[in-house]
Amino acid sequence: MGSERIRESVIAGTWYPGNPEKLRTVILEYLAKASAASLSGRLVGLVAPHAGYMYSGPVAAYAYKLLEGRPVKKVLIMAPSHRAYFNGASVDDVAGYRTPLGVVSVDRVFTKRLMAYQDLFSHVPQAHAQEHSLEIQLPFLQVVLGAFQMIPVLIGDVDLDGCRRLAQAVAKAIGDDEVLLVASTDLSHYYTYQDAKKLDARVIEKVDGYDPEGLFEALRRRECEACGGGPLVTTLLAARELGATKARVLHYANSGDVTGDVRGVVGYMAAAIVDNPGKAVKEAPSSEPPESSVEEGLSEQEKSVLRTVAWQAIRWKLGLEAEPVYEGTASKLWEKRGAFVTLRKQGALRGCIGYVEPHMPLWRTVKEAAVQAAFADPRFPPVRAAEVDALQLEISALSPLERLKDPLQFTVGRHGLVIRKGYHNGLLLPQVAVEHAWGKEEFLNWTCKKAGLSPECWRDGNVEVYRFGAEVF
Known part of the structure; x- marks a missing residue:
């Protein structure tokens, strides 16, 4: 690798405005209309769509709004290859990418680190030549970050093990460096509006639950679609390697929301990947009382059970499912603990209620809190059946006071x-x-x-x- 060539834009004037002033204005308008999500923890990665700006720009803005005021200097973008078939990943061999807003330089030192993994990364020129899914992210990044360096990666054909190996290599290459990950993907393509929402809800569920393995399996079984499924799964896995423990979908829409044509739509999602908001920064030893043993944490399986209980409780109250009853033997789920359930819709609060005192087993506390958050928070109207699939759910399991x-x-x-x-x-x-x-x-x-x-x-x-x-x- 060593080309000093600048890759010229292949979509300016079509997928987004070719005039720099108009392009900047359009992006700023999208950002102004997007609500800023309240996220705790260190931001490790983002997920953004890659359609033309008139279709997916308003959704992408929800992701990139999180970068306003953040000192991000390096961004590694993983995007799908739409025009070339290859195995593994391809790193572009250029010095920079030009958009109407200027040239974004490529971090050549970092790309060499990736290329050292010769069994995983290569350079496939025809993949990058006309690819839109990576370039489409750059103007948003230029507006919110100003000057930064990028690492352009296209993901080809990969199985789950391939995603894991790519993710581990990316994490090792990053090391102690400060690099933001960005996954570029659209969701389902050309289904009716309602069918698209059902398919895309499956992706949203897996991303919100931070379940990249489950997402890969759902995509493999064709339970949902994402043209950037490989980049999305790899980014979630790489973020986990870098310490992230949580993802949140910030916004969802499809092209039918823009055009009014609901016969065949494309789905778009914005999401953020963060570290655990419950983890504290390491401090010097203090004289504080010892922590409760509760902070040893729930297993991923126990968390999954509680999420299922919460969702089923909400659907039960709407008459959509049977009442949830946990009959398992996991001791932590039978401990009497307090808990809160928080509901969000398109990144905005939709309900939050819980119980501080440990009067019930944890699974029952979560069940009751979910019902109260959905139907009894006085700040909001009760949740309707039609909006359940658009909700995101967060559980806070409490230690004793x-x-x-x-x-x-x-x-x-x-x-x-x-x-x-x-x-x-x-x-x-x-x-x-x-x-x-x-x-x-x-x-x-x-x-x-x-x-x-x-x-x-x-x-x-x-x-x-x-x-x-x-x-x-």
Whole structure:
């Protein structure tokens, strides 16, 4: 590898505006209309669609809006090859990519690291020559990031083991470097509006559940479609290798929402991949009380059971499924624990209710919290059957409350807070402080306000302050 050639745009003026001022204006308009998702944890990767901007630009904006104000300097884009067949992955052998907004330079040092894995990465010139799925991401990145370097990777024919090996190689190449991953994919193609939504809901379910293996299997069984299935699965796996433990779908739409033609549509999804919002930054040893054994964590199978219970409980109340009853023997699911269930729709809050005190087995707590979040949150109308497939669900399994002698004896990102005084009671989950970048005193002040008390009530010796841990998934 060593070409100094600049790859010229092959889609400017067709897939997106060729005039730089118009292109920038269009992107800024999309970003202005997209709502900013509240995400806790370190952003590891994004998923964005790759159709023409008039169709998928409004959806892509939900992903790229998360980059506003972030100091990202390197982006590794994994995209599908639509015009060439090959095994494994192809790294482009160019010095940069030109769009109407300028040239994005390729990190040649990084591409050499990837090419060192000769059994996985090669250079297939015909794959990159006319490919749109990678280039289409660049103008959005140029607007939100300014100057940055890219690593352009096209994924060819791969099985699940191939995705795993590519993901491991990508993670090893990144090492301690700061690199954002981006997966480029559209979803189902040319089904009716309703059929497309059903197919795409399967992809959304697997991405929201951070289940790349399950997603690959669903794609293999043709239970759903994604033309960038290989890049998507590989990106989810690589992000996991880099410490990510959670993904969230930020927005979904299809071309029928733009054109009004519902006879044959293409689905689009934006998503984010982050590390565990419940994990705290490593700190020096302190004199804080020891953590509850609950923080040892639930297994992936136990989390899957709780997600199934929550979804089935909501559908049960809508008359769509039988009432969920857990009859397994997993001891952690029978422990009496508190839990919250949070529902979102297209990235916006749709309901959040839970139980702090451990009065019921965890699986039952999740069941009840899911029903309450869907149908009894006073801030929102009850969930309707027609919108269930568009919802995203998050569970926070709580550790027991610990009353604090010193109100500052907690760790932001690891602990949630409860403040009580008389009939006043306020609670905020751990991820709330991370989402708003609060320090300890700000977190305490806002929890006081949540309880209906003055912001600095926690300084009053008559106020009870409690901390708790939360495993969020």
